[in-house]
Amino acid sequence: MTPPLFILLCSGEHEKIQMAAMTASVAAVSDRPVEVFVSMNALAVFRKDVDGQRYSGGNFSKVMKERNVPDAIELFGQGKMLGEMKIFACSMALDVAQMELDDLVEDLVDDAGGLTKFLSDAESGQLIVF
Amino acid sequence: MSERTTIDARGAFCPGPLMELIATLKLVEIGDEIDVLSSDKGSAIDIPAWVEKVKHEMVGIEEEGDFWHIVVRKIK
Numbered sequence: 001m002t003p004p005l006f007i008l009l010c011s012g013e014h015e016k017i018q019m020a021a022m023t024a025s026v027a028a029v030s031d032r033p034v035e036v037f038v039s040m041n042a043l044a045v046f047r048k049d050v051d052g053q054r055y056s057g058g059n060f061s062k063v064m065k066e067r068n069v070p071d072a073i074e075l076f077g078q079g080k081m082l083g084e085m086k087i088f089a090c091s092m093a094l095d096v097a098q099m100e101l102d103d104l105v106e107d108l109v110d111d112a113g114g115l116t117k118f119l120s121d122a123e124s125g126q127l128i129v130f
Numbered sequence: 131m132s133e134r135t136t137i138d139a140r141g142a143f144c145p146g147p148l149m150e151l152i153a154t155l156k157l158v159e160i161g162d163e164i165d166v167l168s169s170d171k172g173s174a175i176d177i178p179a180w181v182e183k184v185k186h187e188m189v190g191i192e193e194e195g196d197f198w199h200i201v202v203r204k205i206k
Contacts, residue, residue: 070142
């Protein structure tokens, strides 16, 4: 088993969310356990109910929406289903945004979590920030 | 008797074809083959790399017009 991959996802930009989803899902299906910690602007992208478009970003975001690019939230879901992946929502960001775990996409986020625990877990593998 | 399943992932971008392959691998029997049709150039490189990493087997890869046949055998 390859050492686990830890992804700290804080940007709400479509391009970064997409890259994080691709990295997380491909690693998970390649026998590499993945933990994702979702905080800051990224949290809103994981909302169950979104007004209008879920993803917003720059030029590349526009191109991705026009073409048949896999949906980032679905990619995270596939990674979880086909590999070993856990997704935690930052409890601080949930509090600040006055959101609950129930407000997030169903069967995707495993639990609310703290940064200290995540960083401590991440000592056993590699950490990437998006 | 091994069987061959075809997945038409043409038009899907990375890592769509790989994800479809993995989902299908879970459903077929050991020894069966899967023929992934993909128009995504990256997948023609990535799928063989994934197959090698997780220790399934590449049967072959062939370009046909504007897409590839990437044939994989389930080993475990």
